[in-house]
Amino acid sequence: MxxxxxxxxxxxxxxxxxxxxxxxxxxxxxxxxxxxxxxxxxxxxxxxxxxxxxxxxxxxxxxxxxxxxxxxxxxxxxxxxxxxxxxxxxxxxxxxxxxxxxxxxxxxxxxxxxxxxxxxxxxxxxxxxxxxxxxxxxxxAPELTLSCPPSVTAASGIDALVHAVESYLSNFATALTEPYSLAAITKIRASLERAYRQPDDLAAREEMATASLMAGLAFGNAGVGAVHALAYPLGGRYHLSHGMSNAVMFVPVMRWNQAACPGRFVALAHAFGAAPDIRNAEAGEYVLSEIQRLCDAVNIPSQLRAFNIPESALSELALAASGVTRLLRNNPRELSVSDIEDIYREAY
Ligand SMILES: NC(=O)c1ccc[n+]([C@@H]2O[C@H](COP(=O)([O-])OP(=O)(O)OC[C@H]3O[C@@H](n4cnc5c(N)ncnc54)[C@H](O)[C@@H]3O)[C@@H](O)[C@H]2O)c1
Ligand SMILES: [Fe+2]
The missing domain is CATH 3.40.50.1970 (Rossmann fold)
Structure with a gap:
């Protein structure tokens, strides 16, 4: 198949x-x-x-x-x-x-x-x-990914990054999933842009294939959260690809999450290459800026308006996303329907 x-x-x-x-x-x-x-x-x-x-x-x-x-x-x-x-x-x-x-x-x-x-x-x-x-x-086998066009490398690579970050922040993360989540983040940060710019760079492809596998093992056990929950209706109604819909919700949802677990954002910041002595208060912003930088580097639009979604659709989207309870229960910070609508507005 x-x-x-x-x-x-x-x-x-x-x-x-x-x-x-x-x-x-x-x-x-x-x-x-x-x-x-x-x-x-x-x-x-x-x-x-x-x-x-x-x-x-x-x-x-x-x-x-x-x-x-x-x-x-x-x-x-x-x-x-x-x-x-x-x-x-x-x-x-x-x-x-x-x-x-x-x-x-x-x-x-x-x-x-x-x-x-x-x-x-x-x-x-x-x-x-x-x-x-x-x-x-x-x-x-990373060789099988060498022919991936850059746009697919970008969208699927950001999807893997979302898996890694959301599984790390999941309420169901464990000592067995956390190391895979963090290692995947470090590999993607180091290799995604190279695989995107230089599709035949086998070393970069191997790092990305390994990171995707590690992130899969992590989220397969710990689950993903609100980024995926808010991405689902975008795919269902407006046919954005899975990677693209996750990418566009990534930063706004993480901005919402950081207040709930500042300590975990310090560990995330380290995985994203921050100095060992980064302070709690700086870690959240550091992680957000690294995510944004990576999305920009692989040319992924970061605003919902870029996808021809009318602003009037946001409240209906919020209602649909609030029904994805299977994923929302994994998220470290609870979201009401109006919180979700605010996040869509921020992404708009
Ligand atoms: N089951 C899970 O755990 C899970 C997790 C995340 C996403 N998904 C699902 O995965 C789907 C997205 O998958 P995807 O991001 O891998 O993209 P994809 O499978 O939809 O492929 C995207 C495009 O890339 C092309 N392509 C793929 N590999 C190629 C290669 N090596 N060379 C040339 N072209 C290639 C395909 O032909 C296709 O046109 C979504 O439906 C999403 O819901 C599932
Ligand atoms: Fe995904």
């Missing part, structure tokens, strides 16, 4: 050739996955899986291909409509093997137990969450 962009980059042919060399010749390639996948694609692909009597899934691509594959893997053999699989632990046991090869450095989906799909009717992105979605094998 892959998409056209990945196939056009020659990656699909390379992998199917290697499989054929190993005697695995009976392959069905599905490359009609769309970016920010919709439910209908999962249904089509499930039918193809059944029709071709497939016996396992290999996903080659970014989060869109991997999330579609993860959903198909648990949907095959389930008689219920796909909509009933949304939420936590609503799926039956997965019966077919699933291997994921990420071709972007961003989502960490190769090690997480969630598939995010666009519910076109409800105009929001929703998650199927279950450990049944965890791939059996993840093959993280």
């Amino acid at each position: 892959t998409d056209r962009g990945v196939s056009d980059a020659g990656i699909t042919a390379q992998i199917t050739a290697q499989l054929r060399d190993q005697g695995i010749a009976d392959l069905t390639v599905f490359d009609a996955i769309t970016a920010e996948p919709e439910m209908a694609v999962v249904e089509t692909c499930r039918d193809l899986f059944v029709q071709h009597q497939c016996d396992g899934i290999i996903a080659v691509g970014g989060g869109s291909a991997m999330d579609t594959a993860k959903a198909v893997a648990v949907f095959v053999g389930d008689e219920r409509p796909l909509s009933e699989l949304f939420g936590e632990d609503q799926v039956a046991s997965r019966r077919y093997p699933l291997i994921c090869l990420p071709t972007t450095a961003g989502t960490g989906s190769e090690v997480t137990n969630i598939s995010i799909l666009a519910d076109t009717e409800a105009q929001i992105k929703k998650g199927i969450v279950s450990n049944e979605l965890l791939p059996d094998v993840a093959i993280v």
